[in-house]
Amino acid sequence: MNHISAKPAPVETEALTLMLGDRVLLDRASLRVERGEVLAFTGGAGSGKTALLAALAGQPPAGVDVAGGIRVDGHLLIAQGGRLAPRRPLALQVAEVVGHHLGLDLRLALRRTADGLDRMGVPAAARRFDLPPEQLPDSLRWACLFAMAVAVGPAVLLADAPAAGLDPTVRLRLLHRLADWARADGVALILAGRPEDGVAGPADHVLSLRRGRLLAPKPPRTAPLTPLEPPGASRLHARSVGMSYPLSPGPKGEARTLAVLHGIDLDLRTGETLALLGETGSAKATLARSLLCLPPPTAGAVVWMGRDLMAASAPPATGEDADNSGPDHVGLRRARRDLQPLFPDPAASFDPAMTIGAQFDLALESLRPDIAADRRDHRIDEALEEAGLRPEAALRWPAALTVAEAAHAGLARAILPEPRVLIADEPAASLSAEERETFLDTLMAVRDRRRLSLVLATDRYDEGLRDAHRGIVMLAGRVVESADAETLRTAPLHPYSRAMLAASRGERPALEGDAPSAFGQPTGCPLRRRCPLAREFCAQAVPALEEVAPGHHVACHYWDTPAEG
Amino acid sequence: MAEFDQPPLSHPVPPEPPRAGLARQLSGAAVLAALALACAAAPLMADGSAVHRLDADPVAAALLDGRGSLSFALLAAVLGGALGIGWALLAGLLGNLVGNRVERRVIGAAHRMAGWPLALLVPLAGGLMGKVWLLALVTAMTAAPAVAALAHAELSALLRAEFLTAARAAGLAEGEVLRRHLIPNLTRPLLAAGTLALPRVLAAESFASLLGLGLPPALGSWGASVGLAGRLGDPVAFAPPALLLALALWAACAIADGMAAGNRTP
Numbered sequence: 001m002n003h004i005s006a007k008p009a010p011v012e013t014e015a016l017t018l019m020l021g022d023r024v025l026l027d028r029a030s031l032r033v034e035r036g037e038v039l040a041f042t043g044g045a046g047s048g049k050t051a052l053l054a055a056l057a058g059q060p061p062a063g064v065d066v067a068g069g070i071r072v073d074g075h076l077l078i079a080q081g082g083r084l085a086p087r088r089p090l091a092l093q094v095a096e097v098v099g100h101h102l103g104l105d106l107r108l109a110l111r112r113t114a115d116g117l118d119r120m121g122v123p124a125a126a127r128r129f130d131l132p133p134e135q136l137p138d139s140l141r142w143a144c145l146f147a148m149a150v151a152v153g154p155a156v157l158l159a160d161a162p163a164a165g166l167d168p169t170v171r172l173r174l175l176h177r178l179a180d181w182a183r184a185d186g187v188a189l190i191l192a193g194r195p196e197d198g199v200a201g202p203a204d205h206v207l208s209l210r211r212g213r214l215l216a217p218k219p220p221r222t223a224p225l226t227p228l229e230p231p232g233a234s235r236l237h238a239r240s241v242g243m244s245y246p247l248s249p250g251p252k253g254e255a256r257t258l259a260v261l262h263g264i265d266l267d268l269r270t271g272e273t274l275a276l277l278g279e280t281g282s283a284k285a286t287l288a289r290s291l292l293c294l295p296p297p298t299a300g301a302v303v304w305m306g307r308d309l310m311a312a313s314a315p316p317a318t319g320e321d322a323d324n325s326g327p328d329h330v331g332l333r334r335a336r337r338d339l340q341p342l343f344p345d346p347a348a349s350f351d352p353a354m355t356i357g358a359q360f361d362l363a364l365e366s367l368r369p370d371i372a373a374d375r376r377d378h379r380i381d382e383a384l385e386e387a388g389l390r391p392e393a394a395l396r397w398p399a400a401l402t403v404a405e406a407a408h409a410g411l412a413r414a415i416l417p418e419p420r421v422l423i424a425d426e427p428a429a430s431l432s433a434e435e436r437e438t439f440l441d442t443l444m445a446v447r448d449r450r451r452l453s454l455v456l457a458t459d460r461y462d463e464g465l466r467d468a469h470r471g472i473v474m475l476a477g478r479v480v481e482s483a484d485a486e487t488l489r490t491a492p493l494h495p496y497s498r499a500m501l502a503a504s505r506g507e508r509p510a511l512e513g514d515a516p517s518a519f520g521q522p523t524g525c526p527l528r529r530r531c532p533l534a535r536e537f538c539a540q541a542v543p544a545l546e547e548v549a550p551g552h553h554v555a556c557h558y559w560d561t562p563a564e565g
Numbered sequence: 566m567a568e569f570d571q572p573p574l575s576h577p578v579p580p581e582p583p584r585a586g587l588a589r590q591l592s593g594a595a596v597l598a599a600l601a602l603a604c605a606a607a608p609l610m611a612d613g614s615a616v617h618r619l620d621a622d623p624v625a626a627a628l629l630d631g632r633g634s635l636s637f638a639l640l641a642a643v644l645g646g647a648l649g650i651g652w653a654l655l656a657g658l659l660g661n662l663v664g665n666r667v668e669r670r671v672i673g674a675a676h677r678m679a680g681w682p683l684a685l686l687v688p689l690a691g692g693l694m695g696k697v698w699l700l701a702l703v704t705a706m707t708a709a710p711a712v713a714a715l716a717h718a719e720l721s722a723l724l725r726a727e728f729l730t731a732a733r734a735a736g737l738a739e740g741e742v743l744r745r746h747l748i749p750n751l752t753r754p755l756l757a758a759g760t761l762a763l764p765r766v767l768a769a770e771s772f773a774s775l776l777g778l779g780l781p782p783a784l785g786s787w788g789a790s791v792g793l794a795g796r797l798g799d800p801v802a803f804a805p806p807a808l809l810l811a812l813a814l815w816a817a818c819a820i821a822d823g824m825a826a827g828n829r830t831p
């Protein structure tokens with residue numbers, strides 16, 4: 001039963017119900033999307049977004065029953081991940097779709113795609129679409145898919161998890177461009193994605209799919225759970241920490257290296273939370289691992305409570321020495337106990353051949369020899385409970401844990417030896433939506449209860465700063481801005497920090513183009529090819545970190561100059 | 566009416582995926598075991614006088630041949646698997662002690678050699694050297710590069726595993742990491758790489774015997790019988806050894822594939 005009004009909207013549903021077996025994915029939803037309107041669905045993994053989008057496209061996935069009325073005008077669906085053949089030239093695949101929809105031959109279809117790429121802001125120099133998708137950066141792949149949609153010009157565009165996996169600043173730029181096109185050309189645009197994917201940013205309306213209903217989204221927590229306590233004295237120092245990797249020797253046999261981290265200085269105080277903010281290639285993870293000396297950095301010094309960790313973790317000069325009871329080794333073990341890591345892929349950080357409990361036991365035995373063997377089980381149970389798991393989790397094998405459980409188990413392992421500092425490298429990266437919030441809340445509760453210092457590396461600007469005292473914004477292995485969290489959240493000065501802030505709020509970041517690869521860094525300021533303030537001088541000198549206000553450092557030649565025109 | 570007040574299944578628990586390749590691996594192993602049993606029991610089937618194979622009925626003769634083929638294949642596969650695994654471990658060790666370049670060279674050689682038609686060496690060796698154990702050694706060496714390449718890939722993937730970093734963060738010394746984490750996780754993938762040798766040596770030996778340059782006639786071999794029956798143009802004598810050989814090859818491949826697939830981390 002179609003309710004067609006005088007001027008039908010391109011998308012209308014009437015009591016649309018989706019069932020997967022006897023589970024209700026969507027319960028009697030009535031939707032209406034007008035021309036030029038942008039609607040976003042958000043929902044955690046498995047909430048039914050994909051099924052809803054596929055049902056709107058008239059291709060409900062197998063096993064999903066559809067009831068109720070759907071009317072969708074000529075539509076185009078961009079499926080999750082783009083669904084491209086990995087080995088065929090991208091241009092060919094896209095042009096085929098365009099040609100098929102418009103009845104054009106390949107040449108005309110390619111030309112229309114090129115027009116679409118203009119609207120997506122892809123410079124002609126970056127177009128290497130004769131390559132297969134697996135050899136292209138993700139951002140170009142997505143830009144090309146969006147350009148395909150623009151070229152086809154459907155009445156309705158459905159995009160499932162568009163631009164997922166891209167860095168926030170790049171993702172939001174593309175999504176905003178897509179939304180601009182939809183508004184200008186009167187296309188009804190429906191985006192679906194996980195809440196942290198940023199699809200809500202450019203949308204006019206956002207609906208969150210929860211328990212089979214489309215509801216207004218819950219605003220994320222913006223303030224710390226409990227007020228942050230002022231930090232104490234400084235304990236962990238990193239001085240001019242640098243990391244470079246050896247490359248294969250050059251044509252004349254000279255040794256070559258690739259420097260990814262350039263002389264970082266950092267201090268961490270007791271009870272302080274420091275957010276390391278940066279996107280792919282910023283080397284925030286390398287910095288986090290350097291602080292742990294896993295592996296030790298290739299330059300500089302890391303000092304924990306007056307002890308130089310790099311000297312301690314250097315392999316003993318006399319080759320194999322099995323007794324490992326030298327003074328350095330004892331010192332290192334002591335530091336290992338105090339500094340504990342959280343890994344970005346918690347499931348992979350557990351040995352698949354041992355139960356969780358056995359691994360915890362081993363860690364305790366190594367780090368806390370002072371705890372008697374029969375007390376260890378009790379300790380393990382306590383740590384698991386504090387991390388939000390049941391003590392029975394100790395009996396399970398890593399493969400039997402869900403992703404969220406693995407993340408919590410990772411936290412439990414980290415607090416097991418009663419450390420003083422947690423160094424977390426994107427600890428929630430594998431989690432979505434509510435699981436992510438639960439995990440971060442648990443982490444903060446643990447931190448507050450134990451008065452831990454925390455280094456939190458993340459590419460989610462707002463979320464990282466919300467629970468932090470201080471933040472460091474990193475770009476291409478350098479610190480570009482450091483300040484207290486409040487300043488960074490309200491008035492960042494560096495163009496890159498501003499772009500990350502805008503992206504995290506769903507606004508349009510003022511940066512063009514994609515991040516350069518580690519091998520193709522521009523001379524001078526690493527941001528200069530994307531920066532709205534860039535001038536000629538930016539190519540000549542790497543800007544140094546200068547203090548612009550007490551405790552606020554910025555590395556930019558023109559941070560105080562407003563953007564031109 | 567369905568209930569929808571259940572918690573949202575974020576990350577829906579997928580039905581436990583059956584381990585990839587397990588069915589194939591099991592059926593391969595079952596077939597091979599049955600073949601081996603049948604071959605071992607073959608002398609009982611042929612009445613005592615008919616140990617001269619040419620007089621026996623063709624099926625019993627083929628089963629008798631299987632004893633030679635299968636036991637030789639087993640011997641050569643164990644040798645080849647061990648050689649290949651040793652090669653990979655040596656490369657890893659050299660990489661640790663001397664430098665990555667040496668490791669890359671050593672394993673690069675294995676990759677290149679795995680692409681060569683090494684199986685041609687087996688009939689050559691069979692023609693030149695009469696000794697069975699020498700032939701087994703040569704056959705094993707033809708299978709070793711492929712084993713070494715796979716074993717090294719598994720080894721280096723494991724050495725990059727995050728849980729080793731986690732173990733170091735727990736203050737374990739390198740020796741402990743090796744003993745507690747590396748070795749228990751290495752056995753399975755290395756065994757899987759080792760089984761790769763089985764189909765290769767079986768095929769190489771059959772090929773050589775087919776040309777008449779393989780196992781000495783006293784031992785008996787499917788390849789030799791197929792070759793002989795082919796030359797005599799005797800379809801009744803041809804079919805049983807050919808079928809059994811095909812079955813054994815399929816089973817060996819199934820085991821090797823299944824091991825490798827089940828071992829691959831998703």
Ligand code: SF4
Pocket residue numbers: 495496525526527528529531532533534535538543555556557558559
């Ligand atoms: S130094 Fe130049 S290119 Fe770099 S951020 Fe500042 S204005 Fe932009």
